[in-house]
Every structure is written in C-alpha cells, then in structure tokens.
Amino acid sequence: MRFLSTRGSAPPLNFTDAFAAGLAPDGGLYVPQRLPSIQGLLEKGPTRYPELAAEFFQLLDDDHSKEQTNELFEKSYSSFEDPGNAAPLVELSDSTYILELFHGPTFAFKDFGLQLVGNMFEEQIARTGKAINVLGATSGDTGSAAIHGLADKEGARVFVLYPEGRISDIQERQMTCTGSDNIFPIAIEGSFDDAQRIVKDLFEDLNFKYRARLSAVNSINLARILAQCVYYIHAYKQLPKKHNEHVHYVVPTGNFGNVLAGWLAGQMGLPAEQFTVATNQNDLLFRLFREGIYDPRTVNPSLAPSMDIQVASNFERFLYYHLGEEGQSTSEIMKEIKKGNEVIIPEFDAGKFSATRTDDSGIIENIRKAKDHFNYVPDPHTACCFNEVANNQTTIMLATAHPAKFPETINEAINESPKHPILEKLRSRTPKKERLPANTDAIREYLEENILQ
Numbered sequence: 001m002r003f004l005s006t007r008g009s010a011p012p013l014n015f016t017d018a019f020a021a022g023l024a025p026d027g028g029l030y031v032p033q034r035l036p037s038i039q040g041l042l043e044k045g046p047t048r049y050p051e052l053a054a055e056f057f058q059l060l061d062d063d064h065s066k067e068q069t070n071e072l073f074e075k076s077y078s079s080f081e082d083p084g085n086a087a088p089l090v091e092l093s094d095s096t097y098i099l100e101l102f103h104g105p106t107f108a109f110k111d112f113g114l115q116l117v118g119n120m121f122e123e124q125i126a127r128t129g130k131a132i133n134v135l136g137a138t139s140g141d142t143g144s145a146a147i148h149g150l151a152d153k154e155g156a157r158v159f160v161l162y163p164e165g166r167i168s169d170i171q172e173r174q175m176t177c178t179g180s181d182n183i184f185p186i187a188i189e190g191s192f193d194d195a196q197r198i199v200k201d202l203f204e205d206l207n208f209k210y211r212a213r214l215s216a217v218n219s220i221n222l223a224r225i226l227a228q229c230v231y232y233i234h235a236y237k238q239l240p241k242k243h244n245e246h247v248h249y250v251v252p253t254g255n256f257g258n259v260l261a262g263w264l265a266g267q268m269g270l271p272a273e274q275f276t277v278a279t280n281q282n283d284l285l286f287r288l289f290r291e292g293i294y295d296p297r298t299v300n301p302s303l304a305p306s307m308d309i310q311v312a313s314n315f316e317r318f319l320y321y322h323l324g325e326e327g328q329s330t331s332e333i334m335k336e337i338k339k340g341n342e343v344i345i346p347e348f349d350a351g352k353f354s355a356t357r358t359d360d361s362g363i364i365e366n367i368r369k370a371k372d373h374f375n376y377v378p379d380p381h382t383a384c385c386f387n388e389v390a391n392n393q394t395t396i397m398l399a400t401a402h403p404a405k406f407p408e409t410i411n412e413a414i415n416e417s418p419k420h421p422i423l424e425k426l427r428s429r430t431p432k433k434e435r436l437p438a439n440t441d442a443i444r445e446y447l448e449e450n451i452l453q
C-alpha cells in the first residue's frame with residue numbers, strides 16, 4: 001500500500017516513510033491510496049487487542065513482516081491495564097454503551113496512537129542510526145501521551161508546546177514531572193491554536209525541519225489515526241449480535257482525529273450508521289457539520305480543555321474524500337482555511353456525520369445526568385456525548401479520558417473527587433518546564449539550543 005498527500009503534489013510513499021515524514025512536502029496529510037476492506041477482521045479477526053491491531057496494520061503496512069507487526073503491537077499495548085482488552089466496552093443500558101479508551105499509561109485515548117508512535121520512532125532511530133527531535137502541540141492530553149511514548153528512549157528528544165494555564169494541573173504534571181532528561185515541556189503564553197500554528201510553521205520551514213530532524217506527534221500523524229481505527233473494530237466485536245448492525249458512535253471531538261478514524265473504519269466496512277461529533281463551546285465543527293461553513297472563532301477556554309480548539313487539522317482528510325480524492329481542490333480550500341477566513345465548503349454533505357455541542361453548564365449537567373441515570377461518572381470531555389442518549393438505536397459513546405484527570409469539575413458536578421493512585425503520586429514531584437512567548441522565532445531559537453544532533 002502507498003500513501004498519498006491530500007494536496008496531490010507530493011510523491012506517494014510507503015507506510016514507514018509516510019509515518020516518518022509527518023506532513024507531506026506539499027503541506028498535505030498522508031492518506032492510504034485506497035481504503036482496504038476490514039470485512040475479514042470483523043467476521044473472523046482476533047479479539048485480543050494487540051493481535052487485532054496487528055492484523056489491521058498488515059492491511060496497510062508492507063514494510064513490516066507479520067511477526068514484526070505483532071511484536072510492535074504487543075509492546076505498544078503492554079503498558080495498558082489489560083492489554084488484551086485495551087478498550088473495554090461498558091454497557092450502560094440495553095442499547096447504550098461506553099467505550100473506555102482511558103486505560104493506557106496517561107489515562108486518555110491518545111495513548112492508543114502514541115504508544116505505537118513511540119515504538120515506531122525507536123525502530124526508526126535504530127534503523128537509521130540518526131537522532132530525532134519530536135515536536136508537538138498539545139491541548140492537554142497529546143503531550144503527556146507523546147512524552148510517555150518516548151520518555152528515556154535513546155536518540156529521541158521530545159518538545160511539547162502547551163497553552164500556559166489552560167490545561168488541568170494533573171495534565172501539566174503528567175508532562176512536567178516525568179523526571180526524564182529527554183523531555184522538554186514548553187508552556188507558551190497563548191492558546192492551543194497558537195501552539196499548533198507555531199508547530200505547523202516550524203514544520204513548513206523545511207530547512208529548519210531537516211536540519212533539526214523534526215518529527216511530528218500531533219494528531220495529523222498517520223500512524224495515530226490508523227491506530228485509532230482499531231478500537232472501533234474492537235468495540236464492534238464486543239457488541240452483542242442483536243445490537244451490532246446500526247451503530248451510532250458519539251465522539252468527543254477537538255482536532256477531528258478520533259471521529260475521523262471511526263469514519264475511515266466505516267469506509268472500510270465497519271457497520272456504522274452515524275458519527276456524532278460532540279464539541280464543547282468551541283464549536284467550529286458543530287457549525288461546520290450543520291452549515292457546511294468552516295468559520296474559526298477565538299478559543300474560549302472550557303471545562304473540556306483538550307477540545308478547546310478552533311482549527312480542526314484532520315478535517316483536511318475528510319475534505320479530500322468529500323472532494324472525490326482530488327488534491328488540487330483540497331489544496332485550494334486548505335489554503336483559504338489557513339488564511340483564517342470563513343470558507344464555504346462546496347456541495348457540503350455531512351453524510352454520516354451529525355453534531356452536538358455542550359457548553360460548560362451542559363458539561364456539569366451531563367456529568368450529573370450520567371451519574372443519576374447510569375451510575376457512571378464521565379470526564380468533562382466524555383460528558384459532551386451525553387446529549388445523545390435518548391434514542392433506541394445502539395449508541396456507543398467514546399470515553400476519551402479518565403475522570404480522575406479532572407477532579408475539580410467532577411467535584412463541582414456531583415460532589416465527589418475521583419482519584420487514581422498513579423495520578424496522586426505526581427502531586428508531590430517538582431515540575432520542570434520552560435515558559436516562552438507564543439512566537440515562532442522564540443520557539444525556533446529554543447529548539448536550536450536544545451535539540452539532539
């Protein structure tokens with residue numbers, strides 16, 4: 001299988017090279033040349049999570065043998081609570097389920113992609129003998145997941161930008177209290193979108209990118225998206241037969257990575273009727289799927305900080321398919337979007353997507369509602385799904401983080417503070433971080449001084 005750029009003017013690459021490249025040289029994102037069928041996996045594939053993931057990747061990756069792929073996934077999910085059932089499906093009522101994606105080392109779904117990415121980078125360093133410097137932006141959870149995927153790995157340094165004061169205390173401590181020398185958390189004086197823009201600018205500075213051996217971990221990374229397809233398949237395989245035909249997935253959404261992975265799995269044959277994009281008050285995607293207009297506004301910090309985003313990077317991949325896999329028109333629209341303008345998407349059809357939006361008071365209310373109706377405590381991101389429970393269709397809500405990552409909000413809603421012993425330990429450690437202005441040159445300078453050559 002080859003991978004193409006969504007902007008149509010970069011050479012096709014095999015899996016390993018597309019992974020290593022991050023952004024394509026024409027500024028696009030890599031997508032598989034054709035989407036394979038997962039019918040065989042749905043019907044007969046393994047139920048053990050790492051084996052299922054390995055079989056799925058064998059449909060896309062021609063560079064690794066079956067044994068190598070198996071080993072890669074066994075290793076990647078060995079840090080999960082129960083590796084064989086890394087994404088347990090919990091029944092809330094007869095037709096409503098929660099897919100718990102927070103049983104990895106940093107208690108958010110991003111571990112699914114980033115444990116894999118960490119191991120793929122390690123393999124790349126061993127193969128090429130060259131160091132890498134990983135650069136990413138985080139709205140809270142990507143950073144710690146990337147850090148835990150790469151902490152103490154030889155030949156790798158990790159630089160993570162995050163918006164100062166806009167992520168939870170625990171999230172910050174997960175990044176700044178690792179005690180690992182190869183980890184460089186950078187608090188910027190700005191929003192997540194500023195952080196993400198700086199990272200994009202640095203990757204588009206090709207000279208600097210190659211000289212500094214930059215690699216990406218943000219949610220545009222191909223391996224992350226593909227790794228996320230697997231838990232949708234895993235969820236399907238856990239459903240009782242009578243419920244597995246017309247499934248409605250509800251997905252807390254920020255950068256559009258998680259829900260896109262589900263949609264891609266749908267394009268590969270996963271029986272899915274609908275994907276609800278659940279946003280917080282930063283509702284770019286809610287408005288986009290209702291009106292077909294990409295209209296970014298300023299970010300308003302919310303109780304679900306990992307979704308405080310008004311730039312949906314992975315939307316470019318959906319746009320590419322929407323425009324009939326046409327790189328030229330994707331490129332033109334993306335250039336308009338990048339200017340920050342309001343852009344009307346031509347002949348927009350939301351297709352299987354629908355959208356729901358929850359503001360902060362709704363998040364509090366939904367946590368209460370979940371507790372009262374289902375005796376279940378969702379984290380503030382997952383709470384954004386609970387607008388959608390009142391139907392008879394099989395509904396799977398994706399739980400993207402452990403509630404113990406956001407004890408203050410949970411406490412405000414239901415007067416209890418969920419705890420996790422591993423997170424509690426972080427409170428007594430000394431944080432290490434750099435505070436810098438939200439300015440590309442300042443960050444470039446800091447990287448120049450601290451990268452591994």
Ligand SMILES: *Cc1c(COP(=O)(O)O)cnc(C)c1O
Binds near residue numbers: 219255256382
């Ligand atoms: C990153 C994140 C999201 C948003 O996921 P996207 O793939 O960016 O749409 C939702 N919830 C939590 C807890 C997250 O960490």
